[in-house]
Amino acid sequence: MSNVKTAIVTGAASGIGLAITEALTEDGVKVVMADINEEALISHSRRLGCQYKVTNLTLREDCKGLVDYTIKNNGxxxxxxxxAGIQNVCPIEEFPEDKWDLIISLMLTAPFLMTKYAWTSMKENGWGRIINISSIHGLVASEFKSAYISAKHGLIGLTKTAALEGGPQGITCNAICPAYVRTPLVEKQIADQAKHHGISEEEVLTKIMLQKAAVKKTIDLKTIGEAVKFLCSDNADTITGIALPLDGGWVAG
Incomplete structure (x- = not known):
């Protein structure tokens, strides 16, 4: 990048968020790490030399507070x-309504609020990059994941709208749609799927999760980090409004 940038990464204490934080930090970006897991957040922020803020993204005031903190400390x-995201695997007829509210709040409302609150700074600077980590399930559906899939589909809609509004302001907005990545979230999905289907966890991976992929392997975290770095670069200044599958060819069939 041509000069030092400041980034906010949510869900930064583990998994995909941590990998993205590491990738951006390697590229010289000042990252403010946000997560609800205080212990892991502090540990990784110290290791990487990043700022951090413990944040509950289901609370509107916490979303606003994270943006205010970043601007106060970095301008x-x-x-x-x-x-940031969570998962709950359950048939629609049994799906807990409070879990639906939680997932939509965290994975769709929070990205909207974060985009809204960060927009003014990006607009004033005439430059901004918004990356939403959707999922292959933002493009296709599977059973037992109604709230997750609804949120991820909605996130792609938000991405496209922000791209159209942001273009004249120098702000791009893109979504990345990974297939299965071996993160704690996916490990829980594997266990939940095994329970619902009555099969082993290894069979969940080979017969369900990777069944539709041309490349029969989970997605590497570094692949996602590198994709984010590219979309944040000046070389990607005309790329906006896309939903980029990192899926081993899942949606090609």
């Missing part, structure tokens, strides 16, 4: 990466 926001 600007250049990059926003919305990562």
């Amino acid at each position: 600007r926001i250049d990059i926003l990466v919305n990562v």
Whole structure:
């Protein structure tokens, strides 16, 4: 990048969010790490030399507070990466309504609020990059994941709208749609799927999760980090409004 940028990465204490934080930090970006897991957040922020803020993204005031903290300490926001997410595997007829509310709040409302609150700084600077970590399930559906899939589909809609509004302001907005990555979230999905289907966890991986992929392997975390770095670069200044599958060829069939 041509000069030092400031980024917010949510869900930064583990998994995809941590990998993205590491990738951006390697590229010289000042990252404010946000997560609800205080212990892991502090540990990784110290290791990487990043600022951090413990944040409950289901609370509107926490979303606003994270943006305010970043601007107060850095004067600007250049990059926003919305990562934080959870999963609940359950048939629609049994799906807990409070879990639906939680997932939609964390994975769709929070990215909207973060985008809204960060927008002014990006607009003033005439430059901004918003990356939403959706999922292959933002493009296709599977059973037992109604709230997750609804949130991820909605996130792609938000991405496209922000791209159209942001273009004249120098703000791009893109979504990345990974297939299965071996993160704690996916490990829980494997266990939940095994329970619902009555099969082993290894069979879940080979017969369900990777069944539709041309490349029969999970997605490497570094692949996602590198994709984010490219979309945040000046070389990607005309790439906006896309939903980029990192899926081993899942949606090609």
